Amino acid sequence: MLANLKETNLRAAHEDAALAVRSLRLSYGPAEILRGIDLSLAPGKALALLGPSGSGKTTLLRVLAGLEAPSAGEVFVHGGCVAAPARGLFLPPERRKLGMVFQDYALWPHMSVAQNVGFPLEMQGIGRAERLSRAQAALARVGLEAMGDRRPSALSGGQQQRVGIARAIASGARTVLFDEPLSNLDRELRESMVDEIAGLVADLGLTALYVTHDHSEAFSLADEVAILREGQIVQAAPPEILVDRPANPWVAEFLRLGAVLSADAARAVLRDLAVPQMAKAVLLPRRDIRICGTSETSLRARVLRCLFRGDDYQLALALPDGSEIQISAASRIAPGQEIGLHIAPEALRWFDIPKRP
Amino acid sequence: MAERRAAVSGVTTALTTAALIVVVALPFVFIVLQAIFPDIGAGSFSRPFEHLGAVLKSEDFATQSANSLILGAGVVLTSALIATPLAAIRALYRLPGALIWDLLFLVPFMIPPYIATLGWVLSLQPAGYLQQLTGINLAGFLFSLPGIVFVMAMHTFPVIYFAASRSFAAIGARYSDVSRVFGAGPGRAFWRITLPLATPAVAASLLLVFAMTIEEYGTPAVLGARFDFDVLVTGIDTSLSDWPIDLPKAALLSLALIALSLAAFGFQRRIATARDFDVVGGKSTRAPQRNLGIWRGPALTLFALVAFVSTGFPLLAILATALSRTISGGLKPSNMGFENFRAIMTDSSGALSAMGTSFGLGLVAAIVAGFFGIAIAYVTTRGGSGRGRSLIDALAMLPNAAPGVVVALGLILLWNQPALPVTPYNTLGILVLAYVCILLPQPVRYTVAAFQQVNPSLEAAARVHGASATRTAWRVLVPLVAPSVLAAMLLVFTVAARELVASLLVAPVGTDTIGTYVWRQFDQGSIGEGMAVAFLTIIATTLVPLGILSALRKVERSGSSATNL
Numbered sequence: 001m002l003a004n005l006k007e008t009n010l011r012a013a014h015e016d017a018a019l020a021v022r023s024l025r026l027s028y029g030p031a032e033i034l035r036g037i038d039l040s041l042a043p044g045k046a047l048a049l050l051g052p053s054g055s056g057k058t059t060l061l062r063v064l065a066g067l068e069a070p071s072a073g074e075v076f077v078h079g080g081c082v083a084a085p086a087r088g089l090f091l092p093p094e095r096r097k098l099g100m101v102f103q104d105y106a107l108w109p110h111m112s113v114a115q116n117v118g119f120p121l122e123m124q125g126i127g128r129a130e131r132l133s134r135a136q137a138a139l140a141r142v143g144l145e146a147m148g149d150r151r152p153s154a155l156s157g158g159q160q161q162r163v164g165i166a167r168a169i170a171s172g173a174r175t176v177l178f179d180e181p182l183s184n185l186d187r188e189l190r191e192s193m194v195d196e197i198a199g200l201v202a203d204l205g206l207t208a209l210y211v212t213h214d215h216s217e218a219f220s221l222a223d224e225v226a227i228l229r230e231g232q233i234v235q236a237a238p239p240e241i242l243v244d245r246p247a248n249p250w251v252a253e254f255l256r257l258g259a260v261l262s263a264d265a266a267r268a269v270l271r272d273l274a275v276p277q278m279a280k281a282v283l284l285p286r287r288d289i290r291i292c293g294t295s296e297t298s299l300r301a302r303v304l305r306c307l308f309r310g311d312d313y314q315l316a317l318a319l320p321d322g323s324e325i326q327i328s329a330a331s332r333i334a335p336g337q338e339i340g341l342h343i344a345p346e347a348l349r350w351f352d353i354p355k356r357p
Numbered sequence: 358m359a360e361r362r363a364a365v366s367g368v369t370t371a372l373t374t375a376a377l378i379v380v381v382a383l384p385f386v387f388i389v390l391q392a393i394f395p396d397i398g399a400g401s402f403s404r405p406f407e408h409l410g411a412v413l414k415s416e417d418f419a420t421q422s423a424n425s426l427i428l429g430a431g432v433v434l435t436s437a438l439i440a441t442p443l444a445a446i447r448a449l450y451r452l453p454g455a456l457i458w459d460l461l462f463l464v465p466f467m468i469p470p471y472i473a474t475l476g477w478v479l480s481l482q483p484a485g486y487l488q489q490l491t492g493i494n495l496a497g498f499l500f501s502l503p504g505i506v507f508v509m510a511m512h513t514f515p516v517i518y519f520a521a522s523r524s525f526a527a528i529g530a531r532y533s534d535v536s537r538v539f540g541a542g543p544g545r546a547f548w549r550i551t552l553p554l555a556t557p558a559v560a561a562s563l564l565l566v567f568a569m570t571i572e573e574y575g576t577p578a579v580l581g582a583r584f585d586f587d588v589l590v591t592g593i594d595t596s597l598s599d600w601p602i603d604l605p606k607a608a609l610l611s612l613a614l615i616a617l618s619l620a621a622f623g624f625q626r627r628i629a630t631a632r633d634f635d636v637v638g639g640k641s642t643r644a645p646q647r648n649l650g651i652w653r654g655p656a657l658t659l660f661a662l663v664a665f666v667s668t669g670f671p672l673l674a675i676l677a678t679a680l681s682r683t684i685s686g687g688l689k690p691s692n693m694g695f696e697n698f699r700a701i702m703t704d705s706s707g708a709l710s711a712m713g714t715s716f717g718l719g720l721v722a723a724i725v726a727g728f729f730g731i732a733i734a735y736v737t738t739r740g741g742s743g744r745g746r747s748l749i750d751a752l753a754m755l756p757n758a759a760p761g762v763v764v765a766l767g768l769i770l771l772w773n774q775p776a777l778p779v780t781p782y783n784t785l786g787i788l789v790l791a792y793v794c795i796l797l798p799q800p801v802r803y804t805v806a807a808f809q810q811v812n813p814s815l816e817a818a819a820r821v822h823g824a825s826a827t828r829t830a831w832r833v834l835v836p837l838v839a840p841s842v843l844a845a846m847l848l849v850f851t852v853a854a855r856e857l858v859a860s861l862l863v864a865p866v867g868t869d870t871i872g873t874y875v876w877r878q879f880d881q882g883s884i885g886e887g888m889a890v891a892f893l894t895i896i897a898t899t900l901v902p903l904g905i906l907s908a909l910r911k912v913e914r915s916g917s918s919a920t921n922l
Contacts, residue, residue: 065538066537066538067534067537067538092537092542092543093534093537093538094537094538094539094540094541094542094546096538097540098538099538099539100535100538100539102535104531106531106532106535108532108535108536108550108554109532109554110553110554119536119539119540119541119549120539120540123536123539123540123541123545124540167539171539171540
């Protein structure tokens with residue numbers, strides 16, 4: 001009875017969602033790429049899939065787009081089920097009404113910029129005149145209204161990706177998939193494009209799903225971030241929650257939140273601290289660590305490297321147990337020097353899951 | 358240091374250019390001279406252009422040029438009709454045994470076209486194997502223009518198949534799928550994205566097939582002779598070997614043929630290099646191919662049919678003839694045995710010596726061509742000056758436009774000059790010259806490509822870390838290009854060992870190569886022994902290089918995985 005109720009609630013949730021997957025699995029032969037994924041994204045929200053390479057994030061995106069077929073589970077787009085292998089259901093990509101932005105831009109080299117952007121409209125059977133004006137409008141949104149007649153190859157990487165974005169929004173798709181949209185661009189451009197994309201998505205009220213391996217990109221673009229590891233979601237939460245309360249030591253390390261120590265190491269390092277029962281590991285968040293005199297604290301560290309970053313210095317420190325942590329400092333400290341560190345006991349984040357070696 | 362290096366590459370450039378002039382340029386110069394001066398053979402420049410008008414106006418010239426064009430167009434069309442659907446299925450759908458079909462479609466390349474044609478004659482001629490087995494007599498079809506077109510298309514369609522399927526697959530993964538996301542159905546994705554993007558690659562392969570067809574000698578010679586169908590290549594052969602020998606006419610026909618091939622190759626190169634998009638490059642994605650569904654059976658049947666007709670059928674005819682005690686005995690178990698193979702081993706008809714000669718010549722030609730390839734690639738990719746480079750490049754690619762019969766004519770005209778103190782003519786050396794000249798573009802293309810793939814910064818890194826120019830070449834460049842050079846040399850060996858028309862024309866008196874031996878046995882000797890040699894040759898020149906290449910690949914792979922550790 002309870003199980004049935006849960007089932008009904010879940011189904012209702014999926015029917016409201018812009019994108020959702022249930023118990024999704026995908027294998028190529030013996031290799032399991034996606035191992036049971038549940039996910040739901042409300043209309044108008046932005047979700048980022050974050051994970052190391054090989055975690056299956058791009059595959060998950062391609063399953064949603066219809067470019068890959070899942071082995072099991074269900075995929076919902078705009079409330080409708082588009083893939084359910086158990087029922088032999090598979091809606092091809094062209095019938096899912098999505099926009100998509102690709103890492104390698106994937107602009108068709110034999111078409112002009114305007115033809116590329118107008119292609120989705122052409123597929124909807126929209127006449128030439130309206131197509132051109134809507135393509136032009138989409139190009140204007142990304143600041144490329146003067147480039148319509150050019151070939152994609154005549155454009156710079158950043159311009160090509162803007163064309164890719166224009167193409168994704170030109171059709172009026174309410175949901176846009178971004179497959180590592182910025183990873184082929186250099187850093188400066190990346191930072192300004194993050195701003196642009198966020199503005200565009202908010203302006204148009206789009207539902208957006210980003211795949212990325214860049215934490216800051218995920219944190220700035222998304223309302224919620226799902227962290228993938230080996231084909232499973234290990235934590236899905238708003239960025240602030242992820243940083244505040246990582247679900248396990250692996251997430252803390254992956255997000256480079258600070259030093260993760262085993263409970264035994266913590267006992268040795270933080271001598272006057274009570275280690276909670278059941279605790280197996282602890283995170284020392286680097287944003288809560290302050291440098292202080294060696295006489296004021298029992299926590300000592302040795303400076304390994306000191307890098308000037310323009311605004312501040314980045315220190316690489318070795319803790320007594322051998323683990324490394326990076327914090328920022330206001331002034332230069334010579335490598336080899338020993339410093340004291342202060343951290344409030346309530347800032348520590350304890351895990352009942354052991355740290356992996 | 359820089360000066361010394363420039364000097365070294367200057368010497369290399371000069372030597373390479375000189376060698377290319379002797380091996381490639383001079384034979385062609387003499388064809389041009391012969392076309393203008395009819396008495397050049399006697400060392401005389403008298404009566405220039407006297408022959409020109411007569412030959413150009415002659416009926417032969419017009420007919421043979423037209424026939425070459427018609428044949429080329431027919432074969433291109435037929436090959437494209439066979440290859441394009443196969444390529445689309447192979448590239449876009451999940452075809453069971455895809456790699457095996459690819460391998461099977463490589464086999465037509467392994468069988469020299471004249472041998473395959475002899476197989477077709479044995480099968481389809483009156484009382485041939487097809488009639489013996491089914492009662493159907495297709496001799497009327499075989500000895501007709503459609504028959505020649507069909508037999509040649511069976512040899513050339515894989516060129517288009519491989520070009521188109523590679524191109525379709527690359528586009529499918531990178532561009533066509535993207536159009537699906539933006540609303541295009543599978544049909545529109547193919548017509549709007551895949552086909553336009555594949556057009557340059559496919560068009561280039563069509564032109565290659567055209568050039569291959571108008572340059573081919575064996576098939577039109579065997580089949581066309583039965584119904585008086587002459588093309589430029591057979592016309593040149595007739596002017597050269599049938600009384601009255603007409604060298605000026607042969608030279609003019611050769612120039613017409615070269616002009617046609619040059620046009621085809623020039624056009625092909627332009628298409629291949631001028632396209633402003635590179636569809637094959639970029640991040641490689643595994644192409645998610647679609648299931649064939651109910652079309653699985655029909656698709657497999659089509660592949661099996663084409664594979665059987667193009668390779669199985671002629672090969673089986675050759676094998677059957679090789680195993681027949683007598684041709685008149687037909688396809689009966691009682692008529693089958695290994696007599697022909699035993700006869701070869703006794704060398705009574707010269708089969709063993711012909712094989713020995715051809716394999717030896719093939720080996721020498723491969724080594725010479727390989728060194729040529731390295732020198733040319735080094736000069737063109739690493740040398741400095743621009744003008745010498747493009748001259749060398751042009752000379753090395755010229756033989757592309759010259760079929761064996763033309764090269765043979767050039768060699769005859771050049772090396773028979775009475776003023777020459779020494780000449781390789783009437784020695785085995787002339788065959789090596791012929792093979793190297795005909796096949797030079799292959800090692801050059803492979804080696805140049807290999808050199809281009811070696812990033813110059815790899816050599817720069819070696820120099821910065823203390824290696825001299827010579828040591829850098831030896832320790833960095835050579836190991837990286839060696840596999841390609843070896844593959845090119847194997848190709849030269851394989852093709853040279855079975856070369857037909859140049860061997861017929863310039864082999865020293867009393868010397869047989871595999872090609873001339875099989876040809877003569879088919880004409881007037883023991884067809885069975887001829888086919889037995891043909892069969893052994895196909896096996897030897899296919900399996901040995903394949904074995905070497907796959908061994909090489911294994912070594913490479915273990916090497917690269919070791920460096921990855």
